[in-house]
Amino acid sequence: MIRYTDDMHAVEADQLQGFFVGWPAPPSQEKHLAVLRGSYHAVVALDDDDRVVGFINMISDGVLTAxxxxxxxxxxxQGxxxxxxxxxxxxxxxxNLYSVxxxxxxxxxxxxxxxxxxxIPGMGLRHWGALQA
Structure with a gap:
C-alpha cells in the first residue's frame, strides 16, 4: 500500500534511491533531500518498506506564483x-495562488x-555541473 506525506523531516536521504534515471549528472541523495526540505511544498509517496517511490516539489513566493x-x-x-x-x-x-x-x-x-x-511558451537554462557541487 502506498502512503503519502508532506512532512519532509520524516524523510531521510537513504530513502531517496533510484531517481533521476538518465540524468547527465544526477543530484546526490543528500541534495535531493535538501531540495525537498527547502521547497514551499513537497509530497512523497512511500511503500510498505518506507522507501520513497515518488515525489513532487513546488517552489513559490507563497502569495501569487509557484x-x-x-x-x-x-x-x-509507474502506471x-x-x-x-x-x-x-x-x-x-x-x-490560493494565481499561477502554477x-x-x-x-x-x-x-x-x-x-x-x-x-x-505556455517558456525558456530555461541548465548548469548541469551545479548538481554535483
Whole structure:
C-alpha cells in the first residue's frame, strides 16, 4: 500500500534511491533531500518498506506564483496512479495562488492537461555541473 506525506523531516536521504534515471549528472541523495526540505511544498509517496517511490516539489513566493520543478515516480511503480496523486496533492496546496507553472517535454503535455494545465511558451537554462557541487 502506498502512503503519502508532506512532512519532509520524516524523510531521510537513504530513502531517496533510484531517481533521476538518465540524468547527465544526477543530484546526490543528500541534495535531493535538501531540495525537498527547502521547497514551499513537497509530497512523497512511500511503500510498505518506507522507501520513497515518488515525489513532487513546488517552489513559490507563497502569495501569487509557484513552479513545480520535479515530479518523479520510480519506473517499477509507474502506471499505478502515484504521480497523479502527487500532482493532485501539490495542486491542492496551491489553490490560493494565481499561477502554477512547470516545464515538461511536449510528449508529457497531455498528462498535465488532465489537471487543467495548458501549454505556455517558456525558456530555461541548465548548469548541469551545479548538481554535483
Amino acid at each position: 513552479f513545480i520543478p520535479w515530479l518523479e515516480v520510480l519506473p517499477e511503480h 499505478q496512479g502515484i504521480g497523479e496523486e502527487l500532482v493532485r496533492r501539490v495542486l491542492t496546496a496551491a489553490e 507553472d512547470l516545464l515538461c517535454d511536449a510528449e508529457l503535455q497531455p498528462y498535465y492537461e488532465r489537471f487543467g494545465m495548458r501549454a
